[in-house]
Amino acid sequence: MNQVRIGIIGAGRISHVMSTAHAQVPESKLHGVFDVVRASAEKLASKFNIPNVYDSYQDMLASDEIDAVLVCTPTFLHEQIVIDAANAGKHVFCQKPMALTLEQCERMNAAALENNIILQVGFMIRYTPPFVEVKERLDAGEIGDIIAIRSAVFGWEPSAEWFYDPDQGGGILIDTIIHTFDLYRWYAGEVTSIYADGGAYVFEGARKFGTADNIMCALKFENGAMGSIYGSWSSGYGDKTLEIYGTKGSFFIDLMEAQGGRAFIKKDREAEAPNPAEGWNNLGVLWKFGYQQEARQFTYSVLGKVPPQATGTDAVAAQRLALLADESIRTSKVVHI
Ligand SMILES: NC(=O)c1ccc[n+]([C@@H]2O[C@H](COP(=O)([O-])OP(=O)(O)OC[C@H]3O[C@@H](n4cnc5c(N)ncnc54)[C@H](O)[C@@H]3O)[C@@H](O)[C@H]2O)c1
Structure with a gap:
């Protein structure tokens, strides 16, 4: 074939x-x-x-x-x-x-x-250039061991009511923040505890189904690293930031369209020259590269040219995190895994 x-x-x-x-x-x-x-x-x-x-x-x-x-x-x-x-x-x-x-x-x-x-x-997001570059440089040990990882993920109002429904779309954690749970596992490994809070701050759909449209989540990883996520469906401009702080340096991806969009990586407190992502916004970079590389990855793995990625096993693990975060919101308790 x-x-x-x-x-x-x-x-x-x-x-x-x-x-x-x-x-x-x-x-x-x-x-x-x-x-x-x-x-x-x-x-x-x-x-x-x-x-x-x-x-x-x-x-x-x-x-x-x-x-x-x-x-x-x-x-x-x-x-x-x-x-x-x-x-x-x-x-x-x-x-x-x-x-x-x-x-x-x-x-x-x-x-x-x-x-x-x-x-x-x-x-x-696993195939979108600044995130791929961060993965490669993390794996190469460039910033040492991860101490903390945090991000802000801005979505927009869901296009249909089923997205809010726990029985149809699952709400913001399962529908949208699942990307960040997958990304964090990819970067920092398995999670040992999770605490989340959130609520229906803006949208009637979230109120109607008792799900959240804004969440805050704190995680602890097996390797001792700490993580946090702020996720919002009401910010309306679809951008994100990611910061990773390690023992030898840090990475900072800033895809904030509203602020002009820039992504740069700094190490040992010295900002390096902006990488080629400068000027991209989140949607621009996803549409130009992310989905296409994802399609290439799928096609090539079916053809046996590359090992599978973002597999069912990965997705089960990300789903577990989203569901535990959801449980944490409902119980107001830290969930230990
Ligand atoms: N990765 C991403 O960036 C991303 C973005 C948006 C949506 N999604 C995911 O993609 C999925 C679809 O979301 P969407 O925004 O395209 O939704 P949508 O409502 O725009 O489209 C869903 C389509 O499925 C069709 N459909 C419904 N029941 C069907 C059935 N039984 N058999 C065949 N077709 C059926 C509908 O008629 C509709 O055309 C969801 O799981 C969503 O979370 C992923």
């Missing part, structure tokens, strides 16, 4: 971003699409020249012409589709969050492992 024929399940907002990304990977061929709303599938098909619009995702999974699927449906529908796809022997890219409960995620991961297929989950 030198090209991966892709089927897309769910033709809403993120499927357009994913299709744009895959269209830039020569080894990836968008070959089919299914959405319960046929007009949405047809719109995607016509925009990206996708030759087949299926009547059901089961029809797509039964086709020999599909090697892998991108699962882009609302979160509460991921589990069954991913398990069916794995059982049909298709490789799977599942949008984050993997699902809603830990048990669902574990069943999905088990199906992937049993069927020996690639299961990649949509943690595109």
